[in-house]
Amino acid sequence: MSVRWLVADTWTLTLRAFSHWARQPFVLAVGVLFPVLVLLMFAYLLRGGYGDDYPSILVPGLLALTCVFGLETTMTAVVTDASRGITARFRSLPMSGAAVVGGRAVADLVNSLAGLAVLMACGWAIGWRIESGPADALAAVGLLMLLRFSLIWMGIYLGLVAGRPEAVASVQILVWPLGFLSNAFTDPDSMPAWLAAIAEWNPLSATAAAARELFGNPGWGGDSWAATHAVELALAWPILICAVFLPLAVAKYRSRA
Amino acid sequence: MAYGEKMAIVAEGLRKSYGETEALAGLSLEVPRGAVYGLLGPNGAGKTTTVGVLTTLVRPDGGRAVVAGCDVAADPGGVRARIGLVGQHAALDEVLTGRQNLVLFGRLQHLGVARARARAQELLKRFGLEDAADRPAGGYSGGMRRRLDLAAGLIRSPEVLFLDEPTTGLDPRSRSEVWDSVRELAADGVTVLLTTQYLEEADRLADRIAVVDGGRVVAEGTPAELKDALAGDWIEVVLRERDDVATAVALLGRVSGAEPEVDEAGLRVSAPVRDRMGALAAVVGELDAEDVALRRPTLDEVFLELTR
Numbered sequence: 001m002s003v004r005w006l007v008a009d010t011w012t013l014t015l016r017a018f019s020h021w022a023r024q025p026f027v028l029a030v031g032v033l034f035p036v037l038v039l040l041m042f043a044y045l046l047r048g049g050y051g052d053d054y055p056s057i058l059v060p061g062l063l064a065l066t067c068v069f070g071l072e073t074t075m076t077a078v079v080t081d082a083s084r085g086i087t088a089r090f091r092s093l094p095m096s097g098a099a100v101v102g103g104r105a106v107a108d109l110v111n112s113l114a115g116l117a118v119l120m121a122c123g124w125a126i127g128w129r130i131e132s133g134p135a136d137a138l139a140a141v142g143l144l145m146l147l148r149f150s151l152i153w154m155g156i157y158l159g160l161v162a163g164r165p166e167a168v169a170s171v172q173i174l175v176w177p178l179g180f181l182s183n184a185f186t187d188p189d190s191m192p193a194w195l196a197a198i199a200e201w202n203p204l205s206a207t208a209a210a211a212r213e214l215f216g217n218p219g220w221g222g223d224s225w226a227a228t229h230a231v232e233l234a235l236a237w238p239i240l241i242c243a244v245f246l247p248l249a250v251a252k253y254r255s256r257a
Numbered sequence: 258m259a260y261g262e263k264m265a266i267v268a269e270g271l272r273k274s275y276g277e278t279e280a281l282a283g284l285s286l287e288v289p290r291g292a293v294y295g296l297l298g299p300n301g302a303g304k305t306t307t308v309g310v311l312t313t314l315v316r317p318d319g320g321r322a323v324v325a326g327c328d329v330a331a332d333p334g335g336v337r338a339r340i341g342l343v344g345q346h347a348a349l350d351e352v353l354t355g356r357q358n359l360v361l362f363g364r365l366q367h368l369g370v371a372r373a374r375a376r377a378q379e380l381l382k383r384f385g386l387e388d389a390a391d392r393p394a395g396g397y398s399g400g401m402r403r404r405l406d407l408a409a410g411l412i413r414s415p416e417v418l419f420l421d422e423p424t425t426g427l428d429p430r431s432r433s434e435v436w437d438s439v440r441e442l443a444a445d446g447v448t449v450l451l452t453t454q455y456l457e458e459a460d461r462l463a464d465r466i467a468v469v470d471g472g473r474v475v476a477e478g479t480p481a482e483l484k485d486a487l488a489g490d491w492i493e494v495v496l497r498e499r500d501d502v503a504t505a506v507a508l509l510g511r512v513s514g515a516e517p518e519v520d521e522a523g524l525r526v527s528a529p530v531r532d533r534m535g536a537l538a539a540v541v542g543e544l545d546a547e548d549v550a551l552r553r554p555t556l557d558e559v560f561l562e563l564t565r
Contacts (some may be wrong), residue, residue, distance in 0.1 A: 005367065011362045022351045023393065085348035089409070092312045093340040097364045 006096040013103025014110070017077075021111075031073060032115045035066040036122045040186055043126055052127075053218050059123035060140070060211035061184030064118055064204050067148040068175060070112050074155025076168050077104060083165060087253075101253055105152045112148045116141065131216030140214035143234045147207045150238035153245035160252045184208050188227075189218040202225040203241070205231035265290045265325060265417050265448035266311060272319035272481065273306055273472075280306040281317065282472035288417075288450055288465075293443045294464030296452040299564055303472040304452035306419045311450070312342045325416045341410035341418045345425065347402040348409070351395030355386050355405050358394055362409045373412075380408040384438065400431025407438055418442060420451040424458060436462060456557050470564040484553050492536050493527040495548040502526065508543055512536040529554070 021028040039062050047054045083089045090100050120128075130137045158171065165248055179185075181198055183205040188196040200222070209230035212219045219230075227231060264363050268290035273281040281303050286501050288294040296304045309315030311324050313333040321328065327335030333354040349358050364374030381390045384404040389397060394405060403423065410418055420439070424432040439462055443449055459466050460480045468476040468483070476483055492513070494505050502519060505526045509517040513528035513536065520526075524547075533551055540549050 009365060012361065016350070016353070016361055020350075023352050025431060034398070084351070085344045085346040086350060088314055088344055089342065089348040089362070090365065091314055092340070093362070093365050094334055094340040094367070129408060 006099050006102065009096045010106060013099060014106045016103070017107030017111075028111075028178055032118050035062055035069065035115065036117050036175055038062060038065070039119065039122060039126075041112065043103035046185075055123065055127045056129070056217045057212065057219065058185065059120070059128040060207040060215055061182075062123075062210040063119060063211055064147065065179050065182075065184050066115050066119055067112060067144055067207065068151065068179060068204050070108060070115075070148050071151045071155045071158075071175065072168060072172050074104065074152050075159040075162070075171055077108075078156050078159025079162060079165055079168055082160060082163050087160075093240075097254055098250070101153075101156055101249060104156060105149070108152050108155075109116070109149060110147060112145065115250050118192030123195050128217070132214060136214045140211040143207055143210050143214070143231070146238045147203065147234070150241035150245070152183060153242055153249045156249040157245050160249070178202065178204060180238065182208065183220055187222075189220065189222060197224075199222050201233075203237035205234075206230055206237050210234035262326070264323075265287060266294070266322070266450060267292075268311065268320065268322040269305070270320035271307065271310055271317050271322060273310065273315060273317050281320075282311070283320070284469070285320075286467060286474065288448060289524065290448055291443070291446050292464045293439065293449045293462055295321055295459035295466040296450065297454070297459045297471055297560065298452075298469035299454060302469045302564075304469055305421055306472075307350045307469070308342075308344075308419050308450070308452060310418055311336075312340060313337060316340075322488050334419070338413075339416045340393050341413070341415035343410040343420045343423060345421045347406040349394045349402060349405060352393060354391050355394050355397070355401075356381060356390045358405060359408060359412065363412045366413045369410070369440050376412055380411060384408045398431070399427050400434055402437055403427060403431060404438065407435070411442070415447065417448045417450065420449060422452055422454065424453070424455070432458075438502065452516065456555075456560050468560065475563050476559075483559050488532055490530060491527050491549045491554055492530045492533075492540065493525060493550050493552055494540060494546045496524045496526065497545065497547050499523050501546075503545070505544060505546075508540060512539050 029078070042058055043055050046103065050057070054202075081090075087100070096102075108131070158167075162168070181195065182202040183199055188199040188205070191199060209219055209227065210233070211217075213230055221227070266286060266289050268284060268286040269358060271281045271284040272279075284303060286307070296307060298304050310317045310329065312321055313329050313336050316330075321330065323329070324336045327339065329336050330403065353361065358521035359377035359380055360373045363376050364370070368376060381387050384407065386401060386405060386408070389401060394402065397483065407420075407423070410420075423439070424435050427435065431563060436458070439449060439451065451458075451462065463480065465477070465479055466483060467474045478522060481486070492509065494509065496502060496505055506517050506519065509526055509528040512532075514528050515529050517526050517528035528553075537549065537551060
């Protein structure tokens with residue numbers, strides 16, 4: 001199967017995802033606006049004792065959380081296709097097998113990029129600013145997309161393993177503790193020590209802290225290894241996740257029951 | 258013509274287990290080119306697994322299969338380029354319109370944009386879906402989905418079309434629409450392998466039938482051959498009075514040598530017979546009956562006998 005067909009089939013399936021958004025703009029809007037809702041809730045209702053800096057700390061955290069939410073988006077799409085028999089039909093076609101996962105990956109990255117752009121615009125409106133140069137800012141966006149990219153493969157794998165729409169709901173529930181047990185909303189130093197350790201080593205925290213650093217936003221500080229090496233961890237975690245789940249996802253797709 | 262060219266599908270000794278469950282236990286098949294071939298069997302007989310192996314979706318544990326001249330293990334790409342698969346569930350993108358579905362599957366089979374659109378239009382027309390073409394497939398009726406699904410399986414004019422339980426869950430009218438479509442395909446020379454639990458469907462559509470049970474073929478032939486092979490003709494007596502049932506059962510049991518069956522209303526007694534004229538003469542001479550007839554067994558009787 002040539003590279004040409006891999007590219008052509010990936011593009012065909014990316015266009016399919018775009019057609020979905022065009023036909024269901026409401027679904028797209030809810031997905032994009034949900035993180036905005038969370039942002040406004042925390043910035044205005046739950047800011048607690050944090051001062052005027054809070055939006056600047058919160059926005060990068062929520063950008064990273066949005067990438068983690070993307071796991072559900074990928075999983076839902078994969079489960080829907082598998083349960084309707086569409087995946088089986090794809091596999092019976094003389095098309096590039098890798099394109100099925102490739103098309104999913106490209107579509108989800110585009111979707112996430114749109115989500116991040118909207119969230120950044122809303123963050124801007126409530127006082128968040130990029131306080132570094134364009135190169136650093138781009139690097140921050142790059143790290144966010146890298147986290148999202150790694151979770152695409154986890155989503156494809158979990159979607160293919162689960163196969164049933166009900167399974168997505170359990171992942172949706174599990175994403176929340178992962179989101180709160182991090183530095184996205186609160187300073188890990190305010191947590192009991194053992195929770196703080198988990199929160200600091202959470203991949204979400206690494207990407208959030210690295211984004212704060214690269215956007216030139218204030219962070220929580222902290223002097224643990226994880227807190228002082230956020231960028232390194234924000235690279236290492238997604239690479240590790242890819243190393244585990246990319247081969248698993250491709251093998252699971254290719255495996256003939 | 259060489260043997261391999263006369264056969265659209267040759268499967269030899271296919272085996273497949275899922276854990277402890279043996280789905281295929283040495284299943285063999287030969288489907289001539291241009292035939293409509295029915296795989297008939299109860300739920301769990303191995304029909305869908307067979308289709309999975311022949312369409313390259315399932316890797317068999319043993320045996321070999323050649324479809325449209327390509328080995329499923331050695332050349333799965335060659336098989337996929339020559340077949341169409343219409344699975345048990347209408348495998349459609351419910352968000353996209355009927356037309357978008359067909360263009361999508363056409364593009365994924367590497368038709369150019371213009372060609373894919375033209376082919377989609379042709380198929381929409383052929384399957385009577387033009388009016389609904391630009392509505393989302395999620396809103397289609399069961400019969401319309403099935404037809405769109407069938408159209409999607411035909412985009413590249415396959416040599417062999419696999420239909421896995423194509424009419425399960427359809428109302429009678431939609432079912433007969435699907436049957437008409439299958440007959441048209443057969444008239445065009447496409448080889449069709451269809452699985453079904455409905456005896457009537459196999460009887461009406463298929464040139465040849467393989468009865469599958471427990472992961473292997475337990476009987477094979479034309480519908481007429483299957484009916485002959487099992488039991489020959491049946492004699493059927495319709496009585497005037499229920500009081501005669503015992504006499505009729507005893508008489509038919511004697512001439513047939515088998516246990517006669519009595520229908521629910523209790524007035525119709527039937528039994529398989531070999532000596533048609535002898536049985537008829539005995540019954541007419543000894544029994545005061547409303548009606549006596551010789552008839553072929555129904556495929557239901559054949560099926561129940563074979564999968565007992």
